[in-house]
Amino acid sequence: MFSSSERKCRIIISTLASTPRPSPSPHVPIIEHSRPFCPPTAVLRDERKQIDCSRPGSCTHWGVVAQQSAVYSSLTHCIRRHSSFLTMSGLFKRIYHEFHPQPPAAPSESESSSPLKIGVLGAANIAAMAIMRPAQSHPDVVVLAIAARDHARADAFARKWGVAKAYGGEGAYQKLLDDPDIDAVYNPLPNALHYEWTMKALAAGKHVLLEKPSADTADETRKMFAFAEKKGLVLLEAFHYPFHPAFQRVKAILDGRELGDIQSMEVSLAVPAGALKDSDIRFKYELGGGSVMDMGCYCLSIARDLANAAPVKVLSASADTSSAFPKIDIGTTATLAFPKREHAENATHSGSESPAVSEAETFPATLQSHFRLPPRLGFVPAMIQAHVKVTCERGELYFYNFAWPSFYHYISVKKTDGKGKTVESRTEKC
Numbered sequence: 166m167f168s169s170s171e172r173k174c175r176i177i178i179s180t181l182a183s184t185p186r187p188s189p190s191p192h193v194p195i196i197e198h199s200r201p202f203c204p205p206t207a208v209l210r211d212e213r214k215q216i217d218c219s220r221p222g223s224c225t226h227w228g229v230v231a232q233q234s235a236v237y238s239s240l241t242h243c244i245r246r247h248s249s250f251l252t253m254s255g256l257f258k259r260i261y262h263e264f265h266p267q268p269p270a271a272p273s274e275s276e277s278s279s280p281l282k283i284g285v286l287g288a289a290n291i292a293a294m295a296i297m298r299p300a301q302s303h304p305d306v307v308v309l310a311i312a313a314r315d316h317a318r319a320d321a322f323a324r325k326w327g328v329a330k331a332y333g334g335e336g337a338y339q340k341l342l343d344d345p346d347i348d349a350v351y352n353p354l355p356n357a358l359h360y361e362w363t364m365k366a367l368a369a370g371k372h373v374l375l376e377k378p379s380a381d382t383a384d385e386t387r388k389m390f391a392f393a394e395k396k397g398l399v400l401l402e403a404f405h406y407p408f409h410p411a412f413q414r415v416k417a418i419l420d421g422r423e424l425g426d427i428q429s430m431e432v433s434l435a436v437p438a439g440a441l442k443d444s445d446i447r448f449k450y451e452l453g454g455g456s457v458m459d460m461g462c463y464c465l466s467i468a469r470d471l472a473n474a475a476p477v478k479v480l481s482a483s484a485d486t487s488s489a490f491p492k493i494d495i496g497t498t499a500t501l502a503f504p505k506r507e508h509a510e511n512a513t514h515s516g517s518e519s520p521a522v523s524e525a526e527t528f529p530a531t532l533q534s535h536f537r538l539p540p541r542l543g544f545v546p547a548m549i550q551a552h553v554k555v556t557c558e559r560g561e562l563y564f565y566n567f568a569w570p571s572f573y574h575y576i577s578v579k580k581t582d583g584k585g586k587t588v589e590s591r592t593e594k595c
């Protein structure tokens with residue numbers, strides 16, 4: 166018998182594991198960091214298009230505490246790993262460029278004459294980082310409209326970002342969807358509203374860039390992606406990391422089997438207590454809150470990407486709860502079984518009661534997400550955790566800051582002779 170929190174974890178994990186993998190990764194070439202980060206919109210425009218990857222940023226919704234913590238954490242990593250002035254100045258440069266994107270010197274005529282016209286549903290915090298700033302430096306994308314539940318909020322957002330149309334008040338979201346000038350919709354609504362508004366946007370004939378996690382249930386997710394396919398529209402879950410060269414480098418190292426097959430994985434995305442306000446949508450069950458939904462979805466997503474398969478079984482799962490937010494997990498640690506490389510094709514979906522692979526044909530991946538990491542030893546502030554550690558037959562790979570590699574990251578590779586002796590150790594940055 167599972168405890169009720171464990172059962173919830175299992176349901177959520179099987180939901181998150183049901184999102185179809187976006188097609189971009191295989192198409193996305195590794196290219197230079199030349200312009201601010203905006204790949205998902207480029208995918209909406211043309212899946213075959215070359216995609217620019219870059220850069221920086223801490224997430225605006227984390228608020229000041231989280232930003233400080235992110236800088237502190239990245240600085241500590243810089244100092245530990247490289248202790249060079251160049252690395253530190255690079256970090257600050259990345260942060261600066263996140264907030265001051267530079268338009269390209271000479272946009273091509275086709276880029277600026279027929280831009281993809283985007284409408285944003287809700288004046289969400291993440292919209293600044295995910296779409297508004299990147300769009301400023303991408304002439305092939307124009308944010309044409311914003312819709313907010315409140316008139317003043319829609320107008321203020323439009324003024325701040327130079328958006329031509331502002332739909333406010335009751336019915337605003339639908340009015341934006343009914344606007345024939347809009348090609349694609351960015352949906353950064355709370356998770357519980359992803360399904361409803363994505364289905365409405367698709368019904369209105371718009372492509373959708375949908376914030377993660379795609380929906381609250383596996384059934385909703387399947388329905389959305391099936392509907393998009395039926396309508397011939399692009400629906401893309403807005404994880405950014407698959408488009409970043411650092412992720413692609415990690416994938417190339419693992420898929421190239423330089424270190425042999427994967428034996429185990431550890432993925433963590435967690436923030437210290439104080440990073441998120443109590444009023445944040447992430448703490449509201451009815452809005453699709455919870456740490457697995459918000460951060461665990463990244464861990465599961467990258468684990469699936471690196472394993473080239475979905476998990477076949479939840480081996481264990483335990484949640485941290487808080488009396489202040491009794492209906493959600495404020496933290497969760499789960500160990501899932503993923504099929505080993507040679508069994509990936511036979512493996513069934515994680516929701517299955519009887520996976521088609523035996524335990525010996527799997528490797529364990531431990532995923533951790535947390536909203537309120539406690540101070541270490543009771544007083545040392547916890548740092549943001551955002552890493553993937555992959556243990557392979559002949560070595561180990563550690564990818565720091567997989568969720569936001571554009572802000573700061575590094576990849577450490579330790580190669581062994583297969584008997585435990587280290588034969589090579591290197592750190593890469595992309």
Ligand SMILES: NC(=O)C1=CN([C@@H]2O[C@H](COP(=O)(O)OP(=O)(O)OC[C@H]3O[C@@H](n4cnc5c(N)ncnc54)[C@H](OP(=O)(O)O)[C@@H]3O)[C@@H](O)[C@H]2O)C=CC1
Binds near residue numbers: 290355358
């Ligand atoms: N890909 C990424 O890197 C990131 C993705 N996200 C995802 O983006 C989404 C939004 O996150 P975030 O920007 O932090 O959230 P916010 O709370 O800042 O924004 C959510 C928006 O939803 C609208 N909304 C509609 N109904 C409600 C409701 N009942 N309660 C609250 N808001 C409502 C509001 O728009 P209005 O009132 O203006 O109409 C609000 O601005 C989430 O799905 C999250 O997981 C978040 C951060 C990073």
Ligand SMILES: O=C1OC[C@@H](O)[C@H](O)[C@H]1O
Binds near residue numbers: 224377436459460568
């Ligand atoms: O998408 C996100 O990016 C980073 C996370 O920590 C955050 O809470 C989440 O919404």
